[in-house]
Amino acid sequence: MSPLSAVSVLAANTTPNPFTSQAPMFIGLIVIMYFLMIRPQQKQRKEQAARIAALQNGDRVVTTAGLHGIVHHVKEHTVMVKVAEGTILEFDKPAIANVAKKDTAGK
Structure with missing residues (x-):
């Protein structure tokens, strides 16, 4: 087997890791959820607690x-x-x- 054919066989057998391509999108989704849902609720709870106090x-x-x-x-x-x-x-x-x-x- 020639060195060139060994490289082509290895290249054909490797598949891209789906996690590495989807990880940035998943992290971005979590960041967006934090800023759109969690952070405003925390702020609202603090304001309500201050009004009650x-x-x-x-x-x-x-x-x-x-x-x-x-x-x-x-x-x-x-x-x-x-x-x-x-x-x-x-x-x-x-x-x-x-x-x-x-x-x-x-x-």
């Missing part, structure tokens, strides 16, 4: 169940929300979905 008496809130009310009293893990005249309900802090500060509540 800054709750004060008089703030207008909306709960995850859709109840609108005014913060009456803030405890360590719960919030007392006035939903009607003479009706005060107690909610866990994570149940607060939206907060409008008392100075912007009338606008």
Whole structure:
């Protein structure tokens, strides 16, 4: 067998590794998913936690169940929300979905 035919036989028997051609595309897909899905959710969670931590008496809130009310009293893990005249309900802090500060509540 001549050296030239040995090289052609080796070249014919080698197949390209499919992982090396698809790896950059797979990595790119993961990076795109991170920037489009994971990062915005983390940012939104941090903003929500900051709003809940800054709750004060008089703030207008909306709960995850859709109840609108005014913060009456803030405890360590719960919030007392006035939903009607003479009706005060107690909610866990994570149940607060939206907060409008008392100075912007009338606008």
